Every structure is written in C-alpha cells, then in structure tokens.
Amino acid sequence: MNQPSAQAAPQRVVVITGASSGIGLETAKAFAALGWHVIGQGRDAERSAKAAAAIKAAAAQGCKVHFLRANLSLMAETKQLADEIKGLTDRIDVLINNAGGVRDQRYVTSEGTEETFSANHLAPFLLTRELMPVLETAAAESEPGAVRVLAVSSMAYLQPQHGLNWVDLQRLEGEFPAGAAYCEVKLANQLFNVELARRVAGKGIVSQALVPGPVATNFFKHGDETMQAYEKTAQTLTPQEVAETLVWMATAPETGKDGGRMFYQMAEHTVQPHGKDPVAAERLWNESEILLASMGY
Numbered sequence: 001m002n003q004p005s006a007q008a009a010p011q012r013v014v015v016i017t018g019a020s021s022g023i024g025l026e027t028a029k030a031f032a033a034l035g036w037h038v039i040g041q042g043r044d045a046e047r048s049a050k051a052a053a054a055i056k057a058a059a060a061q062g063c064k065v066h067f068l069r070a071n072l073s074l075m076a077e078t079k080q081l082a083d084e085i086k087g088l089t090d091r092i093d094v095l096i097n098n099a100g101g102v103r104d105q106r107y108v109t110s111e112g113t114e115e116t117f118s119a120n121h122l123a124p125f126l127l128t129r130e131l132m133p134v135l136e137t138a139a140a141e142s143e144p145g146a147v148r149v150l151a152v153s154s155m156a157y158l159q160p161q162h163g164l165n166w167v168d169l170q171r172l173e174g175e176f177p178a179g180a181a182y183c184e185v186k187l188a189n190q191l192f193n194v195e196l197a198r199r200v201a202g203k204g205i206v207s208q209a210l211v212p213g214p215v216a217t218n219f220f221k222h223g224d225e226t227m228q229a230y231e232k233t234a235q236t237l238t239p240q241e242v243a244e245t246l247v248w249m250a251t252a253p254e255t256g257k258d259g260g261r262m263f264y265q266m267a268e269h270t271v272q273p274h275g276k277d278p279v280a281a282e283r284l285w286n287e288s289e290i291l292l293a294s295m296g297y
C-alpha cells in the first residue's frame, strides 16, 4: 500500500546583517553548521567574499548560503537589500539586526543622515519593516514564538540614563561626541526592541536584544582613540562565545516568549528603567517613521 510521504519541514531561514566580520560572521557559521538557510550581509567587498567562503565551509550538507552586500548607512541600499532578500526566500524564521558599530567622528551620508544613527538604528528599523511580510509567513507556519527578530545592542545603552537626545536625535548639529552618539543609538536599539515586541506579539513573533559585552572583533578599529585605548584594557569575549548566545536567543523556548528583554552570556540581563520606557519606545518608533517618510521610505 502506498503511504502518503510525510511533508518535509521547511528549511529554517536566518538573515544576519554584518556577517562579514566578528559576531555576525561567527553567528552565520553557527547557523550554517546547524543546517539553516543562511542569508548574510556585509559591506566591505574583500571581507564579504572571505566571509561567504567561511560560512559555506562551515555549512552542513545541503544547507543554502547566500551573501549580499549593502552599505546600511544608506536607506536606498537598505531597501534594495530587503528586496534582494525577498527574492531569495518567501519566509524568514530569524532576523538578526547585528550590523553597526561606533565611528571616530560625525560622517553625514549622501542622504543627509548621520552614519552612526542610520547604520545602527534606521537601517534595522527599515529592514525589519520591509521584511515583516516574510517573517509573518514563517510565523503563520510555526509555533508561536518560533519566529524572532534579534537586535544586537550593547551595554553602552546604560550610559544615557536621561534617554535619547530628542531635540537632535541624530546629533547633526553642534559638537559630535562619537562615544555618546554610539551609546544613544544602542539605547535606540533596545527601545526599538521594546516597541517592536509589543507590536508583533499578536502575530506570534518575538523580539529580543543582545548585550554582547566587549568582544574581540574589528569593532574598536572604527572608533576614536578613547575607544581604541579601551580595547587594550577590556576583558573581551570571543565572537564565537557571543554567537552561542545569539543561537540560543534564536532557538531556545525560554527566549521565545515575553519579548523586549535583553540577554548577556546565555542569561537574561535586567533592563534598566530608561531601556524599557514605553513612551520613549513609541516616540522613537513614530519619529523613525516620520524621518523615513521624509526620505521617501
């Protein structure tokens, strides 16, 4: 008698930004080794080519790996990246908004945005919004909480206890304290996490954030002298250790509920009050929508 063949479970799909280096690269390798379809993004041509080869080399048999390039300081390239990703898959199980970092001074993009703000906050905001339909497709076919959006924030979010610089969110005017701008944008990552978690909970999607701690990557090389001096004294984790926490955050039952939380080294981090202020989280969301709309997105 012919038995109907069991429906094979769809290959799970993870999108990881900033996969050409550091935390993102090690996380992409870890997911590829687990047999996921990995879609990575990088910016630098040489690092991206090397990373794509390393992820493919780490991949389990039959696992698909795609690697795309985009400068996420630019919303035009962020939107194009989203379109390219949607051309590769009709479902996304996990989106990891990891790309970003600190700068040594103010750089204003050709779109008129400040780079620290646009790469670390506006790009993940736009990318998540553009990819929401394919995250929802995966959520409709999965257990509640299986589909997740993860933000790579930082302990730097602890610094601006006064909250964000609402009068000039991007710090386009006056002095540019590069370290302070970075701390504020990492608070923005967490506030985005809080508001996103609230908005997608009803769809069975969970949003969480990572605070990696100091990690031995290319991160510090992009910063000013203070940042580079800090690297010499900091007790750093390896990117592999941080990737382990991200895989756990993406797959474990305990991290797949009660969104808006933060995690550090395989454990929950207690979010400080300014990192879970619902008024600030909603205001950031609205201001980001207004800014993107003014840019045509």
Ligand SMILES: NC(=O)c1ccc[n+]([C@@H]2O[C@H](COP(=O)([O-])OP(=O)(O)OC[C@H]3O[C@@H](n4cnc5c(N)ncnc54)[C@H](OP(=O)(O)O)[C@@H]3O)[C@@H](O)[C@H]2O)c1
Pocket: 017, 018, 019, 020, 021, 022, 023, 024, 041, 042, 043, 044, 045, 047, 048, 070, 071, 072, 073, 098, 099, 100, 101, 102, 119, 152, 153, 154, 155, 211, 212, 213, 214, 215, 216, 217, 218, 219, 220
């Ligand atoms: N390392 C730490 O101590 C530390 C601590 C807390 C939080 N973090 C956060 O962890 C995340 C990953 O950083 P990492 O430590 O792995 O540093 P990394 O080795 O410098 O990797 C950063 C990744 O993000 C990409 N990226 C940066 N700016 C970009 C842009 N404008 N457009 C497109 N891609 C961009 C880089 O691409 P290319 O290399 O191809 O240019 C690279 O793939 C960042 O969000 C960072 O803020 C790091």
